[in-house]
Amino acid sequence: MRTLKLTLAYDGTAYAGWQVQPGKTTVQGTLEAALSKVTGHFVRVLASGRTDAGVHARGQVVGFQTGSELAPDVLQKALNAVLPPDVAVLDVAEAAEGFHAIRDAVRKRYRYVIHDGPVRDVFGRAYAWHCRRRLDDEAMHRAAQVLSGTHDFSSFETSGAPRVSSVRTVSHISVGRAGDCPVFRPTDATSQNRADRKTGLSPSGDDSSVDEHFLLIDVEADGFLYNMVRTIVGTLVEVGRGAEPEHWVGQVLEATDRRRAGPTAPPEGLFLMQVDY
Amino acid sequence: MRTLKLTLAYDGTAYAGWQVQPGKTTVQGTLEAALSKVTGHFVRVLASGRTDAGVHARGQVVGFQTGSELAPDVLQKALNAVLPPDVAVLDVAEAAEGFHAIRDAVRKRYRYVIHDGPVRDVFGRAYAWHCRRRLDDEAMHRAAQVLSGTHDFSSFETSGAPRVSSVRTVSHISVGRAGDCPVFRPTDATSQNRADRKTGLSPSGDDSSVDEHFLLIDVEADGFLYNMVRTIVGTLVEVGRGAEPEHWVGQVLEATDRRRAGPTAPPEGLFLMQVDY
Secondary structure: OEEEEEEEEEOHHHOOOOOOOOOOOOHHHHHHHHHHHHHOOOOOOEEOOOOOOOOEEEEEEEEEEEOOOOOHHHHHHHHHHHOOOOEEEEEEEEOOOOOOOOOOOOEEEEEEEEEOOOOOOOOOOOOOEEOOOOOOHHHHHHHHHHHOEEEEOHHHOOOOOOOOOOEEEEEEEEEEEOOOEOOOEOOOHHHHHOHHHOOOOOOOOOOOOOOOOEEEEEEEEOOOOOOHHHHHHHHHHHHHOOOOOOOHHHHHHHHOOHHHOOOOOOHHHEEEEEEEO | OEEEEEEEEEOHHHOOOOOOOOOOOOHHHHHHHHHHHHHOOOOOOEEOOOOOOOOEEEEEEEEEEEOOOOOHHHHHHHHHHHOOOOEEEEEEEEOOOOOOOOOOOOEEEEEEEEEOOOOOOOOOOOOOEEOOOOOOHHHHHHHHHHHOEEEEOHHHOOOOOOOOOOEEEEEEEEEEEOOOEOOOEOOOHHHHHOHHHOOOOOOOOOOOOOOOOEEEEEEEEOOOOOOHHHHHHHHHHHHHOOOOOOOHHHHHHHHOOHHHOOOOOOHHHEEEEEEEO
């Protein structure tokens, strides 16, 4: 038996979350079905962590054991051929025997995307939380810095998920406006890049003056409590919309009481970006 | 009766194109149902042009007449409240009596998005044409310039769509790699922007060295023949993948024969970006 480590991207929109549940379509179930088809035997995978219904991944990591002797790149191509279009295997690598996708993870990074334009973005509707009023991203970024470092994050943990410890170390947290995106917010990046070679009239549709309406909230930590990123985001949005002052976030943290934090942000804006081992 | 001009964005994935067809869900039918509900009378709209099934719009323009006395911004909000999430009204404005969305259009701009990474992008699957092999975007850009200016574009028109003239004037055409996108290709734009204020460790997930795998092809003209952008893109991709030399595009243009051009690129990469009046 070999141990393999697989890196996965998925659009969580159509799934009832990661974990296998009877009668529901889940990402884990979909992946295991594809692996079983490709390897010829039933495969059970272990992911770095579960993601909830509607949550996306750019870099989920799973480990599994297989008797298959297929080379990693062959396995990757075969899996991508049988997986549905909203799940893709980005990488397959040999792992040391005993590799454990949860225990061996040393750091994870999540990104949360907010769209704060007045009109919904039809292309971002499944990939961003739509807040109609413009948020003060500078205030949110400043307010978030109190969460950096080692703290008891009980205030940002959805109850009903008991853990040995709710102390985690946040190594990075930032809030900023997104760069331009070819689909979500198309500016004329192309013709700007090509300005030196441009022929004919310049395109009239120069929307480079349009404000950027996507906020990216990046959080990196050694581990995350249940709903931690979504609760941090819901709390920072209270600051961004002016309902609470910047120093309130520190008070929420110190309270170690979930009832003091803001609401849990919806799942569609959340992306598991990377897991380091 | 007032004449109104409405600017619309839609995700074309779920629609059988723009134009009303019996028994099918179309964008026009969906918009007219919403307008009829909001104005209290049946409304027929005229768009700047039809879009095919799966084609998207960031700036489709439609004109219509209404007896409603609702202010433009009230009408916009009411429409967005009743429209499905994949259609949004970006703007409502009063138009001169006799405004004709087709005849009065002086310039249109389309964007075509290609993803040329080896593994499909799960978030871009409905918004880009996936070409697995990396394309030579510089060669495509150079080859495209022969299409700039006033020409008979018969080679780039799907037959069965007779027109008085197939002469059009392309005022801009460019091919370039896309800037980063928070969802499609997330790099650490945020933490770079915030480098001066960063606390704690820098995020390990620095993927700024990752190649950009999205190509944007922008075409602006005074009008477009049926499938013209998609045929231009299919032709340029032949150059980009090295199957044809750069000067071949000029030969295709001069031939005024659709059989000489490349294949028609699929609809999901195409966006109607802007219509000027």
